[in-house]
Amino acid sequence: MGMYNDKVMDHFMNPHNIGELENPDGIGTYGSPVCGDMMQISIRVENDVITDAKFKTFGCGSAIASSSVATDMIIGMTIEEALAVTNKQIVNELGGLPAVKIHCSVLADHAIKSAIYDYATKHGKTYAGLEGFDPNAEEDDHEGCDIEE
Amino acid sequence: MRQIYLDYSATTPVKQEVLEAMLPYFTENFGNPSSLYTTGSLSRDAIIKAREQVAHLIGAKDKEIFFTSSGTESDNWAVKGVAESLKEKGNHIITTMIEHPAILRTCENLETKGYRVTYLPVDQDGRISSSQLADAITDETILVSIMTVNNEIGTIQDIPELCRLSKEKNRNLVFHTDAVQALGNMPIDVKTWGVDLMSISGHKIYGPKGIGALYIKPGTRIANFMHGGSQEAKRRAGTENLTGIIGFGKAAEIAERELEGHIHHSRELRDYFIDQVTRRIENVTLNGSREHRHPGNVNLTFDFIEGEAMLLYLDMNGIAVSTGSACSSASLTPSHVLTCLGVPLEKIHGSLRFTMGDFTTKEDLDYTIEKLTEIVARLRSMSPVSKEKGW
Incomplete structure (x- = not known):
């Protein structure tokens, strides 16, 4: 397919970290099938370091590829490092995505924050990177799915 | 391939x-x-x-x-x-x-x-x-x-x-x-x-x-x-x-x-395909009329997965189809036709169109059904939504 580069296609064809961790320390989702993309991330945390992460994604090729590469990226990171990961970094890690795809299909930074928010809430922790983050903001955020008319 | x-x-x-x-x-x-x-x-x-x-x-x-x-x-x-x-x-x-x-x-x-x-x-x-x-x-x-x-x-x-x-x-x-x-x-x-x-x-x-x-x-x-x-x-x-x-x-x-032969050929393949796919894959629906239908058109929704992902996996297996998913269109708008039928958006994103013609064979369809079954199962295993969890 001409639309995606080789690295994107590789992550799409052979995605890493698929699934859902058993008894995860944190789990979060972002997006909705109505809008065409939804991502769930579950994480395992030890001493503030993400030791494992798995994802499940409903979405197109770039949604799956970006989920795969994003989970690769955060495994081994500290919580604060993971909170600082941006969609731009994820896209760069993939070697770029078609412009039209970036806005809608890269959900990972929000999904990561949601999973960490869940972890923080359950474990009574606070992180600077979560300041002002509202995991439920997605409903309003994504209303109308940002579809162009 | x-x-x-x-x-x-x-x-x-x-x-x-x-x-x-x-x-x-x-x-x-x-x-x-x-x-x-x-x-x-x-x-x-x-x-x-x-x-x-x-x-x-x-x-x-x-x-x-x-x-x-x-x-x-x-x-x-x-x-x-x-x-x-x-x-x-x-x-x-x-x-x-x-x-x-x-x-x-x-x-x-x-x-x-x-x-x-x-x-x-x-x-x-x-x-x-x-x-x-x-x-x-x-x-x-x-x-x-x-x-x-x-x-x-x-x-x-x-x-x-x-x-x-x-x-x-x-x-x-x-x-x-x-x-x-x-x-x-x-x-x-x-x-x-x-x-x-x-x-x-x-x-x-x-x-x-x-x-x-x-x-x-x-x-x-x-x-x-x-x-x-x-x-x-x-x-x-x-x-x-x-x-x-x-x-x-x-x-x-x-x-x-060749009109009569073409119609007969297409219709047989179409009906075989609809029958086999709906029998072998769960949570699949046919979009459009069963009765008043183009002889070679099959438009299906596969619940809980997205069309462009299916299309790309099929393409990697040499199979060319199209989808009504927003993700596949340059404007990111879902199919206006399926929208008008009242198909919910999440199901439009999971729609694929298969259209058959004179050079299509039953063997082609058997191969497609085999690959499609694998692809749907694989994408469903990756999806956060499912029959059990719901949308």
Whole structure:
């Protein structure tokens, strides 16, 4: 397919970290099938370091590829490092995505924050990177799915 | 790798016989049909023959066929040509919500110029209601444009009945149908159907791309669209697409000769595919009408997964299909046709269209079903939504 580069296609064809961790320390989702993309991330945390992460994604090729590469990226990171990961970094890690795809299909930074928010809430922790983050903001955020008319 | 093409509604391969008919007109008999010398007259003769072949396929007379560059041009000409020609009589146009963009965008363009357009809704099968059509027609209505067969879901409208009804309500209106998907896939007879205008295209019936035609019933008021030389009886200017016209003509001749066999072949494959896929894969629904359906069209929704991802995995296995998912379109809008049927957005994102044709075999479908079953299972295992968890 001409639309995606080789690295994107590789992550799409052979995605890493698929699934859902058993008894995860944190789990979060972002997006909705109505809008065409939804991502769930579950994480395992030890001493503030993400030791494992798995994802499940409903979405197109770039949604799956970006989920795969994003989970690769955060495994081994500290919580604060993971909170600082941006969609731009994820896209760069993939070697770029078609412009039209970036806005809608890269959900990972929000999904990561949601999973960490869940972890923080359950474990009574606070992180600077979560300041002002509202995991439920997605409903309003994504209303109308940002579809162009 | 095995290559399986299941997108015949997008375009078809040119048949060998068609290509062979076209070839001499690229290099040897390349003359401009307007030229008086011998190679020019050979080109003229070839066009005369092709016009007869295309006309015959739809039950028209040759002088009622006007070649254009595409189905899209034919649609533009029909809508804009009638609007311009009848603007003194009224400013109201009726069409449907599930037309091809060539009609919808043209109508929207006319709305910016003071025309009023009614877009008729469809039922869950994709059929319009004849009573809603009748109710929409007024003395101001100058044009009714309804597609014969929808390109995405393959739903067939009862054009003869809708045309009769329209003229009964207002005998001055012009009735147009976009028959691009119908051509070669069902018997067409413009005389018994009673339509004034019909758009058709070459590349959907194993002819070349870049050639279409508009059927114009004699006496129909329609302004010219392309201005210039006196080609096409002074109705459509521009040096004729000689090879395209010849290819379209040959393709039409073959389509007519093989119509019954083609329909039977496509329908058997279609029904086999629907039956096998719905039996072997859970949570699959057929979009569109089961009864009033293009013989080679299958449009399915696979719950809990997204269409572009399925399309890409199928492509990696050499299988070519299309999807109504927003993610696959440049504008990121989900299929307007499925939206009009009332299919929920999450299910539109998981829709795939498989269209079969003359070169499709049962073995192709068995291979496709096998791969599809694996792909659906794989994507569902990656999805956060499922039958158990719900959407």
